[in-house]
Amino acid sequence: MINLFQAMQAFVKVADAGSFAQAAEQLGVSTSVVTRHVSSLEKHLGIRLFQRTTRKVVLTEAGAEYGDGCRLLMAELEEVESRATTASKEVAGDLRIVALGSFSLFRLTPLFAEYQAKFPRVNLRVTLTEKRVDLLEGGFDVGIVTEHMIRSESLVVRRLINSHAVPVASAAYLAQAGHPKTPADLARHRVITAPLDTSPQTWVFDNGDGGEDSIALDASFTVNSMIMQKQAALGAMGIALLPLEMVDDELRAGTLMRILEDHAVLNGDVAVSLVYPSREFVPRKIREFIDLAVGFFE
Numbered sequence: 001m002i003n004l005f006q007a008m009q010a011f012v013k014v015a016d017a018g019s020f021a022q023a024a025e026q027l028g029v030s031t032s033v034v035t036r037h038v039s040s041l042e043k044h045l046g047i048r049l050f051q052r053t054t055r056k057v058v059l060t061e062a063g064a065e066y067g068d069g070c071r072l073l074m075a076e077l078e079e080v081e082s083r084a085t086t087a088s089k090e091v092a093g094d095l096r097i098v099a100l101g102s103f104s105l106f107r108l109t110p111l112f113a114e115y116q117a118k119f120p121r122v123n124l125r126v127t128l129t130e131k132r133v134d135l136l137e138g139g140f141d142v143g144i145v146t147e148h149m150i151r152s153e154s155l156v157v158r159r160l161i162n163s164h165a166v167p168v169a170s171a172a173y174l175a176q177a178g179h180p181k182t183p184a185d186l187a188r189h190r191v192i193t194a195p196l197d198t199s200p201q202t203w204v205f206d207n208g209d210g211g212e213d214s215i216a217l218d219a220s221f222t223v224n225s226m227i228m229q230k231q232a233a234l235g236a237m238g239i240a241l242l243p244l245e246m247v248d249d250e251l252r253a254g255t256l257m258r259i260l261e262d263h264a265v266l267n268g269d270v271a272v273s274l275v276y277p278s279r280e281f282v283p284r285k286i287r288e289f290i291d292l293a294v295g296f297f298e
Contacts, residue, residue, distance in 0.1 A: 190238030
């Protein structure tokens with residue numbers, strides 16, 4: 001099967017040079033390859049493109065007209081490639097980001113602000129969610145999500161942070177229900193969690209002796225938003241397991257109190273990762289965001 005583009009390229013080179021040998025030299029191939037391309041093109045078109053003599057190569061009338069068309073097409077192709085290359089280098093346009101909503105509200109706004117300060121021609125289109133998401137199907141350029149939220153395959157995943165989770169409750173709740181002294185005491189308390197496929201849920205604690213205590217919990221309130229879990233804890237609805245960074249201000253202010261401080265939770269950490277579809281041919285606006293996000297969380 002004829003490679004039409006290569007054949008057209010060879011034909012134009014011969015037409016411009018007036019020589020098969022010179023065209024072959026310019027293309028970096030043998031004269032026989034150029035001759036074969038031109039012959040294949042003539043056979044494909046059903047016309048003679050050149051009048052050949054032992055001393056020179058001259059375009060036929062049909063060949064001259066076809067040559068003008070080939071040059072026009074090749075110039076348009078070059079323009080299309082130039083625009084595509086420029087677009088990949090230019091830091092402008094829309095950048096579509098999907099992010100874990102509860103994490104975004106207290107960590108990502110400074111990142112977004114820094115990015116737009118550097119690249120004001122990029123419009124950030126941010127979608128917040130707590131659900132699993134297919135990055136490709138959703139048309140997103142990049143995601144900042146927990147790894148269990150990722151549905152798409154063949155994504156690049158770069159861990160940003162591993163946020164340590166701690167059990168917290170309001171002073172009002174603890175005054176009413178009492179302070180749990182051991183993980184086992186949680187069985188007598190109201191617990192706030194994210195909904196899972198299995199119930200009861202299990203929090204695993206370090207027992208301080210090198211072992212673990214697994215506590216099965218029948219949550220009194222479940223919601224798929226860490227923001228609302230935090231608000232529920234502030235509203236004295238029970239004990240919640242939340243990232244320390246998310247409740248740090250409330251712990252300092254005393255509106256939330258940390259419980260069971262001598263027993264680290266082993267299975268509650270929240271790992272947040274940067275995900276994107278490919279390592280190759282990444283447009284500059286995406287590559288710049290990736291580099292900035294990685295550096296921002298180091």
